[in-house]
Amino acid sequence: MKFLDKINSPLELKQLKTSELPILANEIREYIIQSVSKTGGHLASNLGVVELTVAMHYSLNTPEDKIIWDVGHQSYVHKILTGRKNEMSTLRQLKGLSGFPKRAESIYDCFDTGHSSTSISAAMGMARARDLKKENYEIVAVIGDGALTGGMAFEALNDAGRSNTKLIIILNDNEMSISKNVGGLSKYLSKVRTDTRYLSTKKDVEKILNNMPVAGGKVKAFLKRAKDAVKQMVVPGMLFEELGLTYMGPIDGHNIDDLLEAFKTAKNIEGPLIMHVVTKKGKGYKFAEQRPNEYHGVSAFDIETGKNIKESTVASYSDVFGKKLCEIAENNNNVVAITAAMTDGTGLTNFARKFPKRIFDAGIAEQHAVTMAAGLAANGIVPVVALYSSFLQRAYDQVIHDVAIQNLHVVLAVDRAGLVGNDGETHQGVFDESFLIQIPNMTVMCPADYRELESMLEYAVNEIDGPVAIRYPRGSLKEYVSGSYKKIEKGKGIVAEEGSDVTIAASGKMVVTALHVREILKEQDIDAEVVNLRFIKPLDDNLLLKSVMKTKKAVVIDEAVPWGSFALSIKAALQDHADVLIKTLPDEFIRHGTVEELLKENNMDPESIAYDIKKFLGR
Numbered sequence: 087m088k089f090l091d092k093i094n095s096p097l098e099l100k101q102l103k104t105s106e107l108p109i110l111a112n113e114i115r116e117y118i119i120q121s122v123s124k125t126g127g128h129l130a131s132n133l134g135v136v137e138l139t140v141a142m143h144y145s146l147n148t149p150e151d152k153i154i155w156d157v158g159h160q161s162y163v164h165k166i167l168t169g170r171k172n173e174m175s176t177l178r179q180l181k182g183l184s185g186f187p188k189r190a191e192s193i194y195d196c197f198d199t200g201h202s203s204t205s206i207s208a209a210m211g212m213a214r215a216r217d218l219k220k221e222n223y224e225i226v227a228v229i230g231d232g233a234l235t236g237g238m239a240f241e242a243l244n245d246a247g248r249s250n251t252k253l254i255i256i257l258n259d260n261e262m263s264i265s266k267n268v269g270g271l272s273k274y275l276s277k278v279r280t281d282t283r284y285l286s287t288k289k290d291v292e293k294i295l296n297n298m299p300v301a302g303g304k305v306k307a308f309l310k311r312a313k314d315a316v317k318q319m320v321v322p323g324m325l326f327e328e329l330g331l332t333y334m335g336p337i338d339g340h341n342i343d344d345l346l347e348a349f350k351t352a353k354n355i356e357g358p359l360i361m362h363v364v365t366k367k368g369k370g371y372k373f374a375e376q377r378p379n380e381y382h383g384v385s386a387f388d389i390e391t392g393k394n395i396k397e398s399t400v401a402s403y404s405d406v407f408g409k410k411l412c413e414i415a416e417n418n419n420n421v422v423a424i425t426a427a428m429t430d431g432t433g434l435t436n437f438a439r440k441f442p443k444r445i446f447d448a449g450i451a452e453q454h455a456v457t458m459a460a461g462l463a464a465n466g467i468v469p470v471v472a473l474y475s476s477f478l479q480r481a482y483d484q485v486i487h488d489v490a491i492q493n494l495h496v497v498l499a500v501d502r503a504g505l506v507g508n509d510g511e512t513h514q515g516v517f518d519e520s521f522l523i524q525i526p527n528m529t530v531m532c533p534a535d536y537r538e539l540e541s542m543l544e545y546a547v548n549e550i551d552g553p554v555a556i557r558y559p560r561g562s563l564k565e566y567v568s569g570s571y572k573k574i575e576k577g578k579g580i581v582a583e584e585g586s587d588v589t590i591a592a593s594g595k596m597v598v599t600a601l602h603v604r605e606i607l608k609e610q611d612i613d614a615e616v617v618n619l620r621f622i623k624p625l626d627d628n629l630l631l632k633s634v635m636k637t638k639k640a641v642v643i644d645e646a647v648p649w650g651s652f653a654l655s656i657k658a659a660l661q662d663h664a665d666v667l668i669k670t671l672p673d674e675f676i677r678h679g680t681v682e683e684l685l686k687e688n689n690m691d692p693e694s695i696a697y698d699i700k701k702f703l704g705r
């Protein structure tokens with residue numbers, strides 16, 4: 087590629103003529119499509135920020151000037167321009183490039199992201215540090231219109247607006263979150279973006295207002311109010327100006343000359359500034375342009391057809407959850423679903439189609455989603471809140487303060503519980519277990535297979551009261567667990583397979599692992615009993631005690647961080663009756679790789695567990 091081949095850092099980029107930048111942008115776009123079609127990753131968002139990222143690195147002086155990417159799923163162009171283009175083939179793979187900015191990966195990555203809406207807060211912190219140290223460089227936060235629906239972003243805007251901190255906030259507005267963006271802010275932005283009245287009259291109005299004769303006293307105050315009122319009507323971005331930020335835009339995010347011009351202006355404006363850039367998610371690849379939500383996150387695909395290379399026909403846990411919830415909702419008009427901008431990811435696409443008035447998309451606003459659910463429950467509705475485990479972390483206090491203390495019947499469908507794999511540290515669902523089981527009034531279930539997921543959801547919605555969480559993993563399952571047809575009873579586990587030498591206690595998908603371990607041990611004449619806990623709160627102490635009275639040895643396998651895990655609770659409960667070995671993930675953040683690789687790397691695969699049990703039994 088004529089220009090891209092020569093670029094290994096922004097230094098080489100700056101040697102190009104501005105007229106050559108659009109050609110480079112096309113080369114980068116082509117490179118991303120080729121590369122991500124092989125590795126998978128976040129495609130549409132990256133295709134939408136090619137010109138923006140080129141213009142940013144051309145205008146700024148990185149890495150002295152700092153860029154913080156909100157969510158960071160759209161940082162591939164930034165990585166390509168900052169010396170990592172040849173590593174793109176290792177994207178999101180074990181020991182390879184992360185799919186998000188990582189300070190440990192490059193001096194050009196100044197802040198790790200992955201969860202939404204953190205960039206402006208981080209940028210404010212970095213800017214205040216710069217000012218305290220009397221340093222002088224630009225700090226730029228790049229935040230999408232979806233991420234701007236996150237409450238944290240508004241907390242930071244509120245703070246930035248009243249400060250005089252020099253900060254450039256680039257609002258990358260493509261009208262999309264993962265699906266179409268939602269909420270009043272999204273409506274406001276589309277008005278600003280598209281109403282030509284703003285664009286054509288803005289300059290004239292500002293000229294008239296600024297040339298109005300200076301008057302004294304009451305007249306002056308009246309004129310000021312009149313000027314603000316008129317400005318409010320015709321000058322775009324007044325929402326941000328009212329907050330105390332200078333608003334620039336809307337700017338065509340695919341026109342490099344306009345962007346360069348805008349950056350030149352922005353660098354000379356004092357205080358906090360928001361640059362409203364309008365882009366197209368999926369730009370330059372027709373399938374992604376047509377269906378940006380489908381091409382937000384992709385696995386390896388055929389460029390010609392846009393189709394996944396490996397078409398999976400097996401339903402995922404999310405599909406099974408969504409389908410069952412539709413059935414439940416058919417028979418219970420009181421049931422509603424809540425999502426935080428993850429309708430498709432949580433399997434609620436069909437629910438949204440069938441029950442458009444009974445699903446609420448909070449935007450990327452998990453805190454609002456959970457407390458809104460509490461309000462719904464307090465008023466006689468049964469809300470099912472579907473959130474990814476790691477995103478539920480955002481609503482920890484809401485679960486306690488607004489749901490559990492009042493013992494409200496809110497059902498938390500905790501998707502992506504356990505290791506998720508390629509998204510890495512920020513997305514591994516390994517903390518929700520410990521923060522959920524410590525909350526009084528909370529019931530927490532983990533289905534070992536799809537049969538249990540369905541019956542647990544039915545049970546959670548229609549048979550128990552109070553706060554209840556069902557946690558299930560990313561991906562799909564091709565097998566059923568023995569005994570999983572048995573009726574769900576509160577706090578009751580079941581013996582999946584009997585044995586006499588050792589008790590293996592597990593929950594969720596670790597029950598399937600335990601059964602595989604049992605098979606391995608059987609070949610070595612070790613007869614293991616597998617206890618499917620089903621509930622990790624309350625635990626079935628009686629069942630566990632009965633089992634260990636027979637085996638005298640217990641092993642607990644739990645795909646979560648150790649501290650606060652149910653494995654530790656079981657160890658404490660059984661230690662007077664049996665020797666207990668617990669197998670959990672380490673007290674560390676787990677990086678990206680496939681789930682299988684990460685389990686093996688942490689000795690949580692069946693072979694490693696079987697080996698450890700043999701040693702534990704002294705065999």
Ligand SMILES: Cc1ncc(C[n+]2csc(CCOP(=O)(O)OP(=O)(O)O)c2C)c(N)n1
Binds near residue numbers: 131134201260480
């Ligand atoms: C707290 C949190 N909730 C949900 C997500 C999942 N998520 C990742 S990207 C995204 C949409 C982001 O939209 P936007 O900021 O507009 O970026 P775009 O993809 O449009 O460039 C969502 C909901 C997340 N990363 N963090």
Ligand SMILES: CC(=O)[C@@H](O)[C@H](O)COP(=O)(O)O
Binds near residue numbers: 157502506
């Ligand atoms: C960037 C982000 O947070 C989401 O796109 C997330 O990567 C989706 O994860 P799944 O692929 O598990 O739906």
Ligand SMILES: [Mg+2]
Binds near residue numbers: 231232258261
């Ligand atoms: Mg967007």
